[in-house]
Amino acid sequence: LSVLGKYRETVFLMIASRIIHPGSxxxxxxxxxxxxxxxxxxxxxxxxxxxxxxxxxxxxxRIETGIFNALKPDTSAVHYDLTSSYFEGREDNDLVLFGYSRDKKREKEQIVIGLVMADGIPIHHEVWPGNTVDPKTPESTISVLKERFHIKNVIIIADRAFGRSKSLDLLDQNLYITAVYRWDQPYRNILMNTDFTDGHVMDDLIV
Known part of the structure; x- marks a missing residue:
């Protein structure tokens, strides 16, 4: 805490309050x-x-890594999700932009926030510009999981947004389970010509 200078006591009290009396x-x-x-x-x-x-x-x-090393959470299943936070008025900031609003506030500028949880413990977060779409965020997050937290075996379980052809390059670098739109390449022709009676479509693709 000494490196924080005049804010040392403030940060100490913020940490203490989160333990003793968490709130706004x-x-x-x-x-x-x-x-x-x-x-x-x-x-x-x-x-x-x-x-x-x-x-x-x-x-x-350093803080995230220190918490991770101290608490040693179970990383057999790591959960990652995004949210957005909008701003009232105008903000002169490269991160604050118009984008898809989960709060249904399309007229408001926002930021996009990603959070990684392991064993119920938040271990990592990132903030992206407000116009960032979901499939663009996992690459840097997966890199952090592998390099900083030494989680080597990654199996991505994702929704249809990640099954689009533009996201497949990232998914193909890892094991993954996802849904796809039947009209999306490279699966469109395969799916349209399959009767699905036995669930097998092609090698490594089962429905």
Whole structure:
């Protein structure tokens, strides 16, 4: 924590509150007023909270790896999903763009957030520009799982968005289970000429 300078105490209290009394930013500030500090009581407002996060982002990879190594979660099944978070007003930021809104807020700019969970523990997250589509995100995430967390055997289980032909190059680098649209190449002609009576379509493709 010493590398965080003047935000050291703020970050320490944020960590403590997540363990003792997890809640929103507003409840966090209420929590600060109810505890005894072994140092001069810091003045912590919303600006201090958010600026301390700016300091932490530079240590993101080290923090995630440290948590992973300390807790040693079971990685036999790793779950990955995306969400989006929209912004009110205009934001001058390369990440904040218009895109597919899971909140049905098409008129709002947004960012896309990916989260990886292992054994119920968040081990990694990434933030992408708001116009990023789902199939473009797994490549860097899979790379992190293999290189930083040493998860070597990856079997991707994905929905139809990843079964489109543009995503198959990534999937073909790993074992995978996915759904496909019958009109999508390279499966279209095969599927249209199969009676499906025994479920076998071609080598490595079963329906």
């Amino acid at each position: 930013d507003i409840s966090l500030r209420r929590f600060f007023r109810t505890i005894y500090y072994p140092w001069d009581s810091p003045r912590i407002g919303k600006d201090e909270l958010y600026r301390s996060l700016d300091c932490l982002i530079g240590f993101k990879d």
